[in-house]
Amino acid sequence: MAKDSIKPYIDDLFGYLDTYEKSYSDFEVEAFFQTYGGIYAVFQAMREQRQRAMEVDRYFLDKIRRQPLNSSDLRQLTIQVLVTYFESEADTDGQSNQAYLYCRELRSIKRDAAYFEEQLVPLLFREGSLNNDFRLNEFFLKEIGRYLSKFARALKADLSPEDFASMSEPMKFLELTRRRQDLGRDLLADRNSLEFQLQSMGLFNKLRDTARLYEQYLGRWGYLAETGFWVKFKGWLSGVWGKFKGLFASFRFFRLTLTQRKPAYVLYLLIILVFAFLAYYVPVRWNQYSQQKLERFEQRAVETQNAVNR
Numbered sequence: 001m002a003k004d005s006i007k008p009y010i011d012d013l014f015g016y017l018d019t020y021e022k023s024y025s026d027f028e029v030e031a032f033f034q035t036y037g038g039i040y041a042v043f044q045a046m047r048e049q050r051q052r053a054m055e056v057d058r059y060f061l062d063k064i065r066r067q068p069l070n071s072s073d074l075r076q077l078t079i080q081v082l083v084t085y086f087e088s089e090a091d092t093d094g095q096s097n098q099a100y101l102y103c104r105e106l107r108s109i110k111r112d113a114a115y116f117e118e119q120l121v122p123l124l125f126r127e128g129s130l131n132n133d134f135r136l137n138e139f140f141l142k143e144i145g146r147y148l149s150k151f152a153r154a155l156k157a158d159l160s161p162e163d164f165a166s167m168s169e170p171m172k173f174l175e176l177t178r179r180r181q182d183l184g185r186d187l188l189a190d191r192n193s194l195e196f197q198l199q200s201m202g203l204f205n206k207l208r209d210t211a212r213l214y215e216q217y218l219g220r221w222g223y224l225a226e227t228g229f230w231v232k233f234k235g236w237l238s239g240v241w242g243k244f245k246g247l248f249a250s251f252r253f254f255r256l257t258l259t260q261r262k263p264a265y266v267l268y269l270l271i272i273l274v275f276a277f278l279a280y281y282v283p284v285r286w287n288q289y290s291q292q293k294l295e296r297f298e299q300r301a302v303e304t305q306n307a308v309n310r
Contacts, residue, residue, distance in 0.1 A: 113152035
């Protein structure tokens with residue numbers, strides 16, 4: 001990115017927060033994700049660009065001060081998580097942490113990890129949180145889990161079912177998310193894993209019956225005993241379609257996606273598949289059309305010959 005190219009993305013991010021609060025029906029979830037990801041992508045590079053980091057920090061602070069952080073759950077989650085990442089990733093000398101210090105002063109718990117676990121994670125699991133948008137909920141739960149694994153406490157890989165059962169419901173889902181991030185997504189295949197034991201004990205099915213949000217998480221992860229292949233495939237297909245629509249929300253987000261390796265590879269592969277399909281489909285359809293024309297011509301010739309012979 002050019003020196004000041006991050007600022008338009010910060011403007012867009014706060015624009016999405018305003019839209020979420022004022023006109024939720026116009027809020028573009030996938031475009032919001034693309035913008036957030038584009039901003040985060042440059043944090044690490046700013047460790048070596050101190051002047052630029054301080055400018056971005058001041059720009060963040062100016063934007064944050066214009067609206068109360070508690071004006072919506074999305075604003076609070078987005079800003080608190082993002083500026084904490086910024087301080088951890090980009091600030092090496094205490095010169096680019098003013099936005100972070102401003103946000104931390106508004107917290108009832110000052111330590112980052114404790115604040116995330118005791119304030120933000122329970123916020124995600126409140127009734128009606130984030131307008132019941134599961135994509136937003138899952139996104140921030142993953143972001144919080146990723147932060148804790150990178151900058152706070154290490155995951156306890158040998159957690160027992162008894163230890164898990166003693167946790168609050170929000171912390172259970174944070175723990176499961178972190179385990180999927182750190183240990184892999186196929187934990188049920190390991191008969192010694194916590195996930196296999198919990199499923200065998202029927203705990204996941206009990207959690208499912210507690211809240212709709214719990215059912216969405218457990219169903220998406222395939223942790224419910226009765227979840228079949230087609231249910232998981234439908235969920236995966238729905239997620240892919242949502243990301244595909246968000247990709248073309250605007251030219252700016254389309255261009256941003258092409259700068260990120262994995263989305264770009266997926267897009268190029270999709271384009272190749274489309275052209276390969278057309279290369280097969282168009283000649284086949286043309287041959288069918290030509291054959292139909294020939295058959296109609298032969299039929300008219302026969303009808304004409306019959307009429308002449310009468």
